Amino acid sequence: MSQSNNQTGGDLLMVAMPKGRIYKQVIKLFREAGLSIPDLEETRKLVIEVPEAGMSFIMVKPVDVPTFVEYGVADIGIVGKDVLMEENKDVYELLDLGIAKCRMSVIGLPNWKPTIHPRVATKYPNVASQYFREQGQQVEVIKLNGSIELAPLIGLADRIVDMVETGQTLRENGLVEMEQIFGITSRLIANRVSYRMKNESIQGLCDRLQAAIGSTAGV
Protein backbone atom coordinates (compact mmCIF):
# COMPACT_ATOMS: atom_id res chain seq x y z
CA MET A 1 0.00 0.00 0.00
CA SER A 2 1.56 3.30 -1.05
CA GLN A 3 -0.51 5.44 1.38
CA SER A 4 1.70 6.10 4.41
CA ASN A 5 0.03 5.87 7.78
CA ASN A 6 2.64 7.74 9.79
CA GLN A 7 2.93 11.08 8.07
CA THR A 8 3.19 14.17 10.27
CA GLY A 9 2.94 18.00 10.05
CA GLY A 10 3.34 19.42 6.53
CA ASP A 11 3.39 15.96 4.98
CA LEU A 12 -0.30 15.54 5.70
CA LEU A 13 -2.58 15.69 2.67
CA MET A 14 -4.85 18.71 3.02
CA VAL A 15 -8.41 17.71 2.13
CA ALA A 16 -11.26 20.17 1.42
CA MET A 17 -14.28 18.43 2.95
CA PRO A 18 -17.78 19.70 2.04
CA LYS A 19 -19.98 20.31 5.06
CA GLY A 20 -23.58 19.08 4.91
CA ARG A 21 -25.28 16.62 2.62
CA ILE A 22 -22.21 14.92 1.05
CA TYR A 23 -20.17 14.74 4.25
CA LYS A 24 -21.62 11.59 5.84
CA GLN A 25 -21.37 9.60 2.59
CA VAL A 26 -17.73 10.66 2.11
CA ILE A 27 -16.77 9.63 5.63
CA LYS A 28 -18.48 6.26 5.13
CA LEU A 29 -16.52 5.73 1.90
CA PHE A 30 -13.20 6.77 3.49
CA ARG A 31 -13.81 4.31 6.33
CA GLU A 32 -14.69 1.55 3.85
CA ALA A 33 -11.33 2.36 2.23
CA GLY A 34 -9.67 1.51 5.55
CA LEU A 35 -8.94 5.09 6.64
CA SER A 36 -9.57 5.83 10.26
CA ILE A 37 -11.43 9.17 10.25
CA PRO A 38 -13.27 10.55 13.30
CA ASP A 39 -16.60 12.39 12.99
CA LEU A 40 -15.35 15.74 11.67
CA GLU A 41 -18.72 17.46 12.18
CA GLU A 42 -18.76 16.63 15.88
CA THR A 43 -17.10 19.97 16.67
CA ARG A 44 -17.11 23.47 15.16
CA LYS A 45 -13.40 23.15 14.34
CA LEU A 46 -12.63 24.10 10.74
CA VAL A 47 -9.12 22.58 10.51
CA ILE A 48 -8.84 19.03 11.81
CA GLU A 49 -5.60 17.03 11.64
CA VAL A 50 -5.89 13.25 11.45
CA PRO A 51 -2.22 12.17 11.36
CA GLU A 52 -3.10 8.49 11.71
CA ALA A 53 -4.80 8.73 8.29
CA GLY A 54 -2.08 10.98 6.83
CA MET A 55 -4.63 13.75 6.28
CA SER A 56 -5.72 17.13 7.54
CA PHE A 57 -9.26 18.34 6.77
CA ILE A 58 -10.66 21.81 6.20
CA MET A 59 -14.44 22.00 6.56
CA VAL A 60 -15.90 24.21 3.81
CA LYS A 61 -19.15 25.01 2.00
CA PRO A 62 -19.61 22.59 -0.95
CA VAL A 63 -19.54 25.37 -3.54
CA ASP A 64 -16.15 26.61 -2.25
CA VAL A 65 -14.31 23.26 -2.52
CA PRO A 66 -12.92 23.88 -6.07
CA THR A 67 -11.64 27.33 -5.03
CA PHE A 68 -9.63 25.97 -2.07
CA VAL A 69 -8.22 23.25 -4.33
CA GLU A 70 -7.45 25.53 -7.29
CA TYR A 71 -5.44 27.87 -5.05
CA GLY A 72 -3.57 24.92 -3.56
CA VAL A 73 -4.50 25.57 0.08
CA ALA A 74 -6.11 22.13 -0.15
CA ASP A 75 -4.31 19.38 -2.09
CA ILE A 76 -7.51 17.51 -2.82
CA GLY A 77 -11.25 17.93 -2.28
CA ILE A 78 -14.62 16.27 -2.66
CA VAL A 79 -17.29 18.05 -4.68
CA GLY A 80 -20.46 17.42 -6.68
CA LYS A 81 -20.24 17.36 -10.48
CA ASP A 82 -22.86 20.15 -10.44
CA VAL A 83 -20.46 22.49 -8.64
CA LEU A 84 -17.55 21.45 -10.89
CA MET A 85 -19.58 22.25 -14.02
CA GLU A 86 -20.76 25.58 -12.62
CA GLU A 87 -17.47 26.81 -11.17
CA ASN A 88 -15.21 25.57 -13.99
CA LYS A 89 -12.00 25.81 -11.91
CA ASP A 90 -8.55 24.70 -13.00
CA VAL A 91 -8.32 21.41 -11.06
CA TYR A 92 -7.82 17.74 -11.88
CA GLU A 93 -10.91 15.53 -11.60
CA LEU A 94 -9.45 12.24 -10.37
CA LEU A 95 -12.25 9.91 -9.41
CA ASP A 96 -16.02 9.48 -9.55
CA LEU A 97 -16.93 8.53 -5.98
CA GLY A 98 -20.44 7.43 -7.00
CA ILE A 99 -22.04 9.09 -3.96
CA ALA A 100 -24.66 11.88 -3.56
CA LYS A 101 -26.25 10.78 -6.81
CA CYS A 102 -28.83 13.02 -8.45
CA ARG A 103 -29.34 14.81 -11.78
CA MET A 104 -29.51 18.33 -13.17
CA SER A 105 -32.80 18.97 -14.92
CA VAL A 106 -35.04 21.56 -16.51
CA ILE A 107 -38.25 21.74 -14.49
CA GLY A 108 -41.53 23.53 -14.98
CA LEU A 109 -45.27 23.47 -14.39
CA PRO A 110 -47.10 20.67 -16.27
CA ASN A 111 -49.01 23.22 -18.41
CA TRP A 112 -45.82 25.11 -19.45
CA LYS A 113 -46.01 26.92 -22.81
CA PRO A 114 -43.20 28.87 -24.54
CA THR A 115 -43.28 32.58 -23.65
CA ILE A 116 -41.90 35.65 -25.46
CA HIS A 117 -39.51 36.54 -22.64
CA PRO A 118 -38.66 33.22 -21.00
CA ARG A 119 -37.07 33.38 -17.56
CA VAL A 120 -35.20 30.54 -15.88
CA ALA A 121 -34.36 30.57 -12.16
CA THR A 122 -31.43 28.53 -10.88
CA LYS A 123 -28.57 28.19 -8.44
CA TYR A 124 -26.42 27.30 -11.51
CA PRO A 125 -26.45 30.30 -13.89
CA ASN A 126 -23.44 29.14 -15.95
CA VAL A 127 -24.82 25.63 -16.44
CA ALA A 128 -28.28 26.98 -17.33
CA SER A 129 -26.96 29.66 -19.72
CA GLN A 130 -24.77 27.15 -21.55
CA TYR A 131 -27.58 24.61 -21.80
CA PHE A 132 -30.13 27.01 -23.29
CA ARG A 133 -27.50 28.56 -25.60
CA GLU A 134 -26.75 25.08 -26.95
CA GLN A 135 -30.49 24.54 -27.41
CA GLY A 136 -30.68 27.79 -29.39
CA GLN A 137 -33.11 29.27 -26.85
CA GLN A 138 -32.73 32.83 -25.58
CA VAL A 139 -33.62 32.98 -21.89
CA GLU A 140 -33.07 35.38 -19.02
CA VAL A 141 -31.34 33.52 -16.20
CA ILE A 142 -32.18 34.57 -12.65
CA LYS A 143 -29.77 33.43 -9.91
CA LEU A 144 -31.29 32.17 -6.66
CA ASN A 145 -29.54 30.46 -3.74
CA GLY A 146 -32.17 27.96 -2.61
CA SER A 147 -35.88 27.03 -2.68
CA ILE A 148 -35.58 27.21 -6.48
CA GLU A 149 -38.86 25.30 -6.96
CA LEU A 150 -40.70 28.34 -5.64
CA ALA A 151 -39.90 30.40 -8.76
CA PRO A 152 -42.42 28.89 -11.24
CA LEU A 153 -45.09 28.62 -8.52
CA ILE A 154 -45.17 32.35 -7.88
CA GLY A 155 -44.36 33.62 -11.38
CA LEU A 156 -40.72 34.66 -10.92
CA ALA A 157 -39.66 32.34 -13.75
CA ASP A 158 -41.44 29.97 -16.13
CA ARG A 159 -38.85 27.22 -15.71
CA ILE A 160 -36.00 26.31 -13.35
CA VAL A 161 -32.75 24.38 -13.66
CA ASP A 162 -32.16 22.39 -10.49
CA MET A 163 -31.22 19.03 -9.03
CA VAL A 164 -33.61 16.11 -8.77
CA GLU A 165 -32.92 13.11 -6.55
CA THR A 166 -36.09 11.34 -5.40
CA GLY A 167 -38.47 13.77 -7.16
CA GLN A 168 -40.25 14.46 -3.86
CA THR A 169 -39.71 18.23 -4.03
CA LEU A 170 -41.20 18.29 -7.55
CA ARG A 171 -44.22 16.14 -6.61
CA GLU A 172 -45.01 18.14 -3.50
CA ASN A 173 -44.93 21.39 -5.49
CA GLY A 174 -46.82 20.14 -8.56
CA LEU A 175 -43.82 20.49 -10.92
CA VAL A 176 -42.55 18.17 -13.67
CA GLU A 177 -39.10 17.27 -14.94
CA MET A 178 -39.01 18.45 -18.58
CA GLU A 179 -35.44 17.50 -19.64
CA GLN A 180 -32.46 15.93 -17.92
CA ILE A 181 -29.21 17.86 -18.54
CA PHE A 182 -26.58 15.62 -16.88
CA GLY A 183 -26.14 13.08 -14.11
CA ILE A 184 -24.43 14.11 -10.87
CA THR A 185 -22.22 12.28 -8.39
CA SER A 186 -19.44 13.53 -6.11
CA ARG A 187 -15.90 13.63 -7.45
CA LEU A 188 -12.41 13.59 -5.95
CA ILE A 189 -10.46 16.57 -7.30
CA ALA A 190 -6.81 17.60 -6.91
CA ASN A 191 -4.69 20.70 -7.22
CA ARG A 192 -2.46 20.40 -10.30
CA VAL A 193 0.82 21.08 -8.46
CA SER A 194 -0.10 18.91 -5.46
CA TYR A 195 -0.92 16.06 -7.81
CA ARG A 196 2.69 16.12 -9.05
CA MET A 197 4.42 16.92 -5.72
CA LYS A 198 2.35 14.54 -3.56
CA ASN A 199 1.61 12.02 -6.26
CA GLU A 200 2.36 8.95 -4.19
CA SER A 201 -0.05 9.77 -1.37
CA ILE A 202 -2.77 11.17 -3.66
CA GLN A 203 -2.57 8.19 -6.01
CA GLY A 204 -2.47 5.85 -3.00
CA LEU A 205 -5.68 7.40 -1.67
CA CYS A 206 -7.28 7.15 -5.13
CA ASP A 207 -6.42 3.46 -5.31
CA ARG A 208 -7.88 2.78 -1.87
CA LEU A 209 -11.08 4.68 -2.65
CA GLN A 210 -11.37 3.00 -6.05
CA ALA A 211 -11.09 -0.42 -4.38
CA ALA A 212 -13.75 0.55 -1.81
CA ILE A 213 -16.07 1.84 -4.55
CA GLY A 214 -15.53 -1.34 -6.56
CA SER A 215 -16.30 -3.58 -3.60
CA THR A 216 -19.57 -1.77 -2.78
CA ALA A 217 -20.75 -1.14 -6.37
CA GLY A 218 -24.19 -2.60 -6.91
CA VAL A 219 -24.76 -3.09 -3.16
Ligand SMILES: Nc1ncnc2c1ncn2[C@@H]1O[C@H](COP(=O)(O)OP(=O)(O)OP(=O)(O)O)[C@@H](O)[C@H]1O
Ligand atom coordinates in the same frame (compact mmCIF):
# COMPACT_ATOMS: atom_id res chain seq x y z
N1 LIG B 1 -31.25 16.13 -3.41
C1 LIG B 1 -29.99 15.75 -3.57
N2 LIG B 1 -29.69 14.47 -3.66
C2 LIG B 1 -28.42 14.03 -3.80
N3 LIG B 1 -27.36 14.87 -3.88
C3 LIG B 1 -27.63 16.14 -3.79
C4 LIG B 1 -28.93 16.64 -3.63
N4 LIG B 1 -28.86 17.95 -3.54
C5 LIG B 1 -27.55 18.22 -3.64
N5 LIG B 1 -26.82 17.15 -3.81
C6 LIG B 1 -25.36 17.05 -3.98
O1 LIG B 1 -24.80 17.45 -2.76
C7 LIG B 1 -24.00 18.61 -2.94
C8 LIG B 1 -24.11 19.49 -1.72
O2 LIG B 1 -25.45 19.79 -1.49
P1 LIG B 1 -25.86 20.61 -0.21
O3 LIG B 1 -27.35 20.77 -0.29
O4 LIG B 1 -25.21 20.04 1.01
O5 LIG B 1 -25.06 21.93 -0.50
P2 LIG B 1 -25.46 23.39 -0.72
O6 LIG B 1 -26.94 23.54 -0.82
O7 LIG B 1 -24.62 23.87 -1.86
O8 LIG B 1 -24.85 23.97 0.59
P3 LIG B 1 -25.46 24.88 1.66
O9 LIG B 1 -26.76 24.21 2.06
O10 LIG B 1 -24.41 24.85 2.72
O11 LIG B 1 -25.63 26.19 0.98
C9 LIG B 1 -24.50 19.24 -4.23
O12 LIG B 1 -23.50 20.03 -4.83
C10 LIG B 1 -24.85 18.01 -5.05
O13 LIG B 1 -23.69 17.48 -5.67
Ligand SMILES: O=P(O)(O)OC[C@H]1O[C@H](OP(=O)(O)OP(=O)(O)O)[C@H](O)[C@@H]1O
Ligand atom coordinates in the same frame (compact mmCIF):
# COMPACT_ATOMS: atom_id res chain seq x y z
O1 LIG C 1 -35.64 15.19 -5.67
P1 LIG C 1 -35.48 15.49 -4.22
O2 LIG C 1 -35.08 14.26 -3.45
O3 LIG C 1 -36.66 16.16 -3.64
O4 LIG C 1 -34.21 16.47 -4.06
C1 LIG C 1 -34.09 17.63 -4.82
C2 LIG C 1 -34.00 18.85 -3.96
O5 LIG C 1 -32.77 18.78 -3.18
C3 LIG C 1 -32.07 20.01 -3.35
O6 LIG C 1 -32.52 20.98 -2.47
P2 LIG C 1 -31.91 21.24 -1.02
O7 LIG C 1 -32.40 20.22 -0.07
O8 LIG C 1 -30.40 21.36 -1.14
O9 LIG C 1 -32.56 22.61 -0.67
P3 LIG C 1 -32.31 24.09 -1.21
O10 LIG C 1 -31.70 24.02 -2.60
O11 LIG C 1 -33.67 24.70 -1.24
O12 LIG C 1 -31.39 24.71 -0.23
C4 LIG C 1 -32.44 20.44 -4.76
O13 LIG C 1 -32.22 21.83 -4.95
C5 LIG C 1 -33.92 20.08 -4.84
O14 LIG C 1 -34.73 21.10 -4.34
